[in-house]
Amino acid sequence: MNQQYTYSDEHISAYIDNELDSEERAQFLSDEQTDEDFAQRINEIRMLKEKVQLSYSELKYDDDEKKSFSCTAFFSRHRALAASLLLLSVVAGILSYNMSSNDNLMVAKQLMTETQPISAASINDAVGENSHVVLYVSQYQPETFDETIDNIEALLQNRSDDFFKLEIVANGQGLKALDTKSSLHAAQVNQLTNKFNNLKVVACAKSLTRLATEGNPIQLMQSIMIAPSAADQVAKRTSAGWLFLKI
Amino acid sequence: MVTETKILNSIKNLLMLSPNQRKLCKRLEEGRGRLFRMAYAWSHNKDIADEVVQETMIKAMRSVDSIKNVEALDSWLFRILSNCFYDLCRKRRDEIDIDEITLLDRETPESVHLQNEMLESVKSAIACLPIKHRQVLTLIDIESFSYAQVASILDVPQGTVMSRLNRARQSLKKILNESEKNHNNKAILKVIK
Known part of the structure; x- marks a missing residue:
């Protein structure tokens, strides 16, 4: 048939x-x-x-189109969503944009890894007469962090002049101190930043991204700023003459 | 610097994304090219395709938490793509007639000739199909969606998908045959000359 x-x-x-x-x-x-x-x-x-x-198999969504997607109309209209969608490319872009000085960055990385941490009690002495200080936090020990916060608060009260600036840069495990979900100290840090205009707390985007992709996202208070990377932020400050301290 | 600050502040939002949103972020990163290719197959215009994909991603991020079955993200994304495509066409009604889209991105005759002529003629033939047929044909042939998935994406019964697909394939065959005949005639004329 x-x-x-x-x-x-x-x-x-x-x-x-x-x-x-x-x-x-x-x-x-x-x-x-x-x-x-x-x-x-x-x-x-x-x-x-x-x-x-x-x-249509040869049709590619090329890099130029991706760039225009992330940086122009889409971003200006919906920046929060765009940042979420394009996190990796955005962070990579910021990193490459900011890391213009490799030398400063190398020095910063060296400082961050090789500098001996100071104790909470010695913060005031370590700052001395310096008017611009970057304090690097890479670890979080809840049992001793109360003392750290107390000493930072005391320092800021002593140095209430407009010339004094303190910037706390946190990455790695140090970010856990700022996590509103798990750290009792997150709210205290937030209070400090609201109380003292010359204090800034900066979180490392690279670490935040890594923790988020590992399934341990950190929730930050609104007052916490974010830098592309801790090393980059430290490089920016130390190259401008800020004192570097690690706790 | 202002832009940078805005970007960095926006990154905070990622940290508060729901598990569905995080999954969608990853899927969008991987699948943006597929969405773009499909939008291009419907519009045959890179600018339109780009805009449709952008709108799709925005809408997807906003409503991802309403999805119950995250595994069905693909169909869901392409449904949004289709809706965004029609929305854009409605907005630009004066500029675009979606059933009369020509190959705006078509390259010069010389370059087309140098490229694969057969594939270009298939694209031209697809561009001649009514948009409803074009959508069904491309979703099934390019993305390999099942009839049920396409029915869900386009919000039409499965029988409609089958009849549109059949008509699309019949029309495509006819257009390509005619195109081939014309091509052969031209070749003969060229030889005589």
Whole structure:
């Protein structure tokens, strides 16, 4: 029997698109092998499908289009969403933008890794007469952080002049001190930043991203700022003559 | 600097994203090219495709938490893409007639000739199809969606998907055959000359 008159084109399309159940499919396969005209009809539609697939396969969403997507209309209208969607590319872009001075960055990294941490009690002495200080926090020990906050508050009260600036830069485990979900100290830090205009607390975007992708997102208070990376922020400050301290 | 601050402050939002939103972020990063290709297959215009993809991503991020089955993200995303495409066409009604889109990005005849002529003629033929047929054909052939998924994406019954697909393929075959005939005629004329 010539099968080409028993199957509609819609039915053949369903066969090619893998929409038939196994019984119907088996029947089609059998008929395709025994009826040349029917096989020809199937083949024409199959080739058409392949041509459509091929026609757009070379189309690429190139980097230039991605850049314009992230940085122009989309971002200006919906920056919060854009930042979320394009987090990796945005962070990478900021990093490359800011890290113009490799030397400063290298020095900063060296300072951050090799400087000996000071105790909370010695913060005031370590600051001395310096008017611009960057305090690096890479660890969080809840049991001793009360003392750290107390000493920072005392320092800021002593140095209430407009010339004095203290910037706390946190990354890695240090960010946990700022996590509103798990740290009792997050609210205290927030109070300090609200109380003292010359205090800024900066979180490292790189670490935040890493923690978020590991499933441990940090929730920050609104007053906490974010820098592309802790090293970059420290480089920016130390290259401008700020005193570097690590706690 | 102002822009940078805005960007950095915006990154904070990522940290407060829901698990669905985080999953969507990842999926969008991976699938932006696919959305763009589909929007281009419908519009045959890179600017329009780009705008449609942007709007799709924005809408997707806003409403991702309403999805119950996160595994069905693909169909859901393409449904948004289709809606955004129609929205844009409505907005630009004076500029675009979606059923009369020509290949605006088509390159010069010489470059087309140098490229794969057959594939260009298939694209031109697809551009001649009514948009409803074009959508069904491309969703099934390019993205390999099932008929049920396409029915869900376009919000039409599955029978409609099947009949649109069939008509699209019949029309495509006819256009390509005519195009081939014209091409052969031109070739003959060229030889005589």
